[in-house]
Amino acid sequence: xxxxxxxxxxxxxxxxxxxxxxxxxxxxxxxxxxxxxxxxxxxxxxxxxxxxxxxxxxxxxxxxxxxxxxxxxxxxxxxxxxxxxxxxxxxxxxxxxxxxxxxxxxxxxxxxxxxxxxxxxxxxxxxxxxxxxxxxxxxxxxxxxxxxxxxxxxxxxxxxxxxxxxxxxxxxxxxxxxxxxxxxxxxxxxxxxxxxxxxxxxxxxxxxxxxxxxxxxxxxxxxxxxxxxxxxxxxxxxxxxxxxxxxxxxxxxxxxxxxxxxxxxxxxxxxxxxxxxxxxxxxxxxxxxxxxxxxxxxxxxxxxxxxxxxxxxxxxxxxxxxxxxxxxxxxxxxxxxxxxxxxxxxxxxxxxxxxxxxxxxxxxxxxxxxxxxxxxxxxxxxxxxxxxxxxxxxxxxxxxxxxxxxxxxxxxxxxxxxxxxxxxxxxxxxxxxxxxxxxxxxxxxxxxxxxxxxxxxxxxxxxxxxxxxxxxxxxxxxxxxxxxxxxxxxxxxxxxxxxxxxxxxxxxxxxxxxxxxxxxxxxxxxxxxxxxxxxxxxxxxxxxxxxxxxxxxxxxxx
Numbered sequence: 193x194x195x196x197x198x199x200x201x202x203x204x205x206x207x208x209x210x211x212x213x214x215x216x217x218x219x220x221x222x223x224x225x226x227x228x229x230x231x232x233x234x235x236x237x238x239x240x241x242x243x244x245x246x247x248x249x250x251x252x253x254x255x256x257x258x259x260x261x262x263x264x265x266x267x268x269x270x271x272x273x274x275x276x277x278x279x280x281x282x283x284x285x286x287x288x289x290x291x292x293x294x295x296x297x298x299x300x301x302x303x304x305x306x307x308x309x310x311x312x313x314x315x316x317x318x319x320x321x322x323x324x325x326x327x328x329x330x331x332x333x334x335x336x337x338x339x340x341x342x343x344x345x346x347x348x349x350x351x352x353x354x355x356x357x358x359x360x361x362x363x364x365x366x367x368x369x370x371x372x373x374x375x376x377x378x379x380x381x382x383x384x385x386x387x388x389x390x391x392x393x394x395x396x397x398x399x400x401x402x403x404x405x406x407x408x409x410x411x412x413x414x415x416x417x418x419x420x421x422x423x424x425x426x427x428x429x430x431x432x433x434x435x436x437x438x439x440x441x442x443x444x445x446x447x448x449x450x451x452x453x454x455x456x457x458x459x460x461x462x463x464x465x466x467x468x469x470x471x472x473x474x475x476x477x478x479x480x481x482x483x484x485x486x487x488x489x490x491x492x493x494x495x496x497x498x499x500x501x502x503x504x505x506x507x508x509x510x511x512x513x514x515x516x517x518x519x520x521x522x523x524x525x526x527x528x529x530x531x532x533x534x535x536x537x538x539x540x541x542x543x544x545x546x547x548x549x550x551x552x553x554x555x556x557x558x559x560x561x562x563x564x565x566x567x568x569x570x571x572x573x574x575x576x577x578x579x580x581x582x583x584x585x586x587x588x589x590x591x592x593x594x595x596x597x598x599x600x601x602x603x604x605x606x607x608x609x610x611x612x613x614x615x616x617x618x619x620x621x622x623x624x625x626x627x628x629x630x631x632x633x634x635x636x637x638x639x640x641x642x643x644x645x646x647x648x649x650x651x652x653x654x655x656x657x658x659x660x661x662x663x664x665x666x667x668x669x670x671x672x673x674x675x676x677x678x679x680x681x682x683x684x685x686x687x688x689x690x691x692x693x694x695x696x697x698x699x700x701x702x703x704x705x706x707x708x709x710x711x712x713x714x715x716x717x718x719x720x721x722x723x724x725x726x727x728x729x730x731x732x733x734x735x736x737x738x739x740x741x742x743x744x745x746x747x748x749x750x
Contacts, residue, residue, distance in 0.1 A: 197387065197444040197469055198518060199673045200285065201664050202560040203236040206526055207244055207266045208252065209617045210563055212630035219617070219629070221267035225278050230646065232282050234566060234657075235664030239279060240287040240389055240446075242526055244272070248298050250358045252526075252615070253289075254391065255296035259376040276384040285386035287446060292373055292432075293392040294359045302360055309346060316369050317360050318352035319343075320401045329404050331419070332412035333357075336583040339412070339419075354395055354419055364396040364428050374435045381436060387444030388436075390468065393429055394449045397422035420451055426459065429467045437466070446520070447471040450527075454512040461517035470558055472520045474528070476509060478502040487595045492588045492609045497535045499685050499704045507679045510556060514676075519557035523548060524565055530614045531562075533571040533607075533641075537706055540738040542568065544704075546659050546723045547740045551687045551702040553667055554742065556677040564618050566660040567649055572616030572638025573607050579638065580612045613638060621647040659723075666721060671696050671744070683709055686735070695747045703735035710734050717743045 211223025221244065231239065243253030246261045253263065262269050279286050295302060304313040320328035320340070328350055331339045340350040341357045352361045362369050377388060399418040407413045429447075436443050447460055447468035452475065460471045478501035484493050509519050523531035537544040545568050553559040577585050585606060592602035607613045616638050620628030622645040649655035666672060675691035675698070682688045685705035691698040703709045703724075713733050719726075724739025733741075 194674070195444075195469070196285075196442060197238075197558070199668065200238040200558060201236055201667060202238045202240055202287070202558060203231055203234070204240045204242070204525060204560055204562050206242050206563060206615050208635055209615055209629075211618060211620070212632070212634075215631040216265075217630055217632040218265045218635045220265075221262075221271035221275050225271075225275050228278055228282055228284070232284065234661055235668065236284065236561070238285040238287060238386070240560070241289060243289045243291055245291075248296055248358070250296070250356055254291050255294075255298075255356065255359045256291050257296040257298040258300075260379060272383065280384070285444070287387045287389050287444065288380055288385050289391055290377060290388040291391045292362070293395045294353065294355060294361045297358045297360055306343060306345065312368070315366050316363055316372075318363050318398065320350055320352070322348050322350060324348055328401050330407070330409050330411060330413055331405055332414035334414065337412055352398070352401075354392075361398070362396070364424070370428060370431060374432055377432070377436055378439060381440045381443060387446060389446045389448060390429075391448055392450075393447055394420045394425060394452065396428055397424040416451060421449075421456060426465070426467065429460070430465060433468065434466050445469050450474040454509050457509065457519075458512055458516050461513070463516070468517075470518050470520050472522070472560075473509075476502075476505060476519070476521075477523075478505050485595065488591055489588055492585070492606055494534070494605060494608050497704065499687060503679060503687055506555070510677055510679060519555070520560060521552050521555055521557040522560040522562070523552060524562035524614065525560070526562070526615060527611050528614065529609050529611065530569060530571050531565060532568050533614070534609075536568070536570075537738055539706055540724075542656055543724050543738040545656055547702045547704055547738050549660065549663055550700060550721070550723070550740050550742065551704060553663060554672050554691065554698070554700050555689060556675070556691070559664075559667065561660075562614075566657050567619065567644040567646065568642065568656045569616070569619065569644055570641045571607055571610070571613035572636065573641050574603075574610075574613055574636075574638045577606075579636070580606065580610055582610070582612065585610070607638075607641075612636070616640065619645040621645050623647070662721065666742070671698055682711055685709060686711055692747075696744060697747055698742060698744045700740070700742050701733075701735065702740035703738060706737045708734055708736050715743050715745050717745050719743050
């Protein structure tokens with residue numbers, strides 16, 4: 193029997209950047225409530241909110257200081273209750289981000305642990321001793337530097353932080369921690385939310401701290417061998433998810449497993465394992481790496497989409513998960529640059545975004561639309577290195593200058609690839625102050641690189657917004673929610689697949705390049721959806737650059 197989440201179209205909202213109703217420059221929960229009619233008209237059925245808990249905002253809410261209260265910058269508990277009610281009245285659902293790997297260093301647990309090493313809360317976190325002048329090991333933090341931070345009152349003692357030093361990792365080996373996190377999640381389920389997105393759950397188990405990463409023992413080395421997908425992750429995850437389903441059997445649990453292989457996607461989402469219902473992996477998107485400047489780190493260099501590599505990757509994921517769970521389909525999120533900045537063709541901008549959306553979202557799986565994606569919103573242009581709030585940005589900038597890039601060119605690379613630039617405000621109306629987001633200067637004051645807005649695109653039947661509405665209506669039909677999928681072998685640069693349910697077969701063909709492609713076709717049906725120009729040539733079609741078709745056939749009539 194199908195579960196409710198299997199037919200959802202999810203919309204990710206970064207609350208601080210979506211809609212500001214009290215004009216303080218920060219988006220809020222009332223702003224989300226206000227835009228529910230817009231979301232419903234777009235075809236959204238589930239809203240996912242990035243963290244809204246009390247937080248010092250070192251990492252924009254992922255550093256939680258109180259899981260039971262709402263950060264006053266985005267609203268109140270009453271606002272959450274109103275949002276849940278309003279969404280449910282509109283037949284929609286709500287997912288909250290659940291930060292389970294770490295807390296803020298301002299959380300009462302960590303404050304108690306620092307104050308008294310004998311406190312029960314000391315064992316809520318991870319600690320290690322080291323020789324004077326040394327670190328416990330050479331593991332590197334995802335946010336730069338070491339995972340180890342010295343404690344002020346205990347000489348040669350360190351606490352572990354996989355992310356920012358103000359975000360200490362929890363000790364999931366401690367049963368009290370596991371139970372505390374279950375109780376927090378239950379609190380929110382009892383409030384009426386429909387599911388959770390489990391942030392960074394793959395890191396809740398760590399290796400032996402005595403083990404060093406291969407390389408310079410004095411230099412921090414990022415190697416998730418020691419803190420991702422380890423043996424205790426699944427038992428901890430199973431215990432957590434089982435406890436939640438005991439009180440809400442239909443809770444939707446969406447896991448974030450950034451580095452998960454297709455095999456791990458199976459493990460984390462296999463129904464009999466009683467863990468996640470679906471899992472996000474960053475490995476579903478494949479970039480070309482052959483055009484990079486070898487003098488610079490790859491992370492902040494723009495990259496082209498590897499269409500053929502992605503065809504192979506998605507074929508593997510779809511095949512592996514066919515009888516297990518639904519793949520998660522997304523182009524963008526708060527941890528990466530926007531799809532319009534990464535892959536849109538300068539020569540065929542709007543067509544390319546329509547083709548990319550069609551290629552991905554009509555596949556078997558759960559679509560997640562990142563707010564503003566439906567408008568063609570690009571990364572904002574940030575003016576200073578400090579705006580990125582990332583200590584890895586300065587070394588890249590300096591290396592780029594040393595390699596001969598101008599300051600403007602180095603900043604352009606950062607702005608087109610960095611996750612912070614992807615968190616700009618939603619442009620509701622460019623004729624209004626601050627694009628209709630607020631009457632106050634936004635919290636992230638980056639400038640849009642392309643003028644797009646809801647107001648303008650609502651009036652244009654050929655706009656990307658209008659196209660997304662049509663595409664998501666098609667996605668909601670049974671053929672595209674329940675149909676089997678086969679990704680077809682075809683010419684380089686073209687992505688083609690079929691969806692079949694009973695006697696109906698849909699064929700989706702997308703030319704994702706700036707050159708014309710000739711593609712074999714097995715149907716002469718009139719396209720249900722089309723972009724660009726396609727010329728019929730006997731049993732072949734010539735797809736002009738960034739053109740695509742969706743045809744639906746009745747098998748019995750063939």
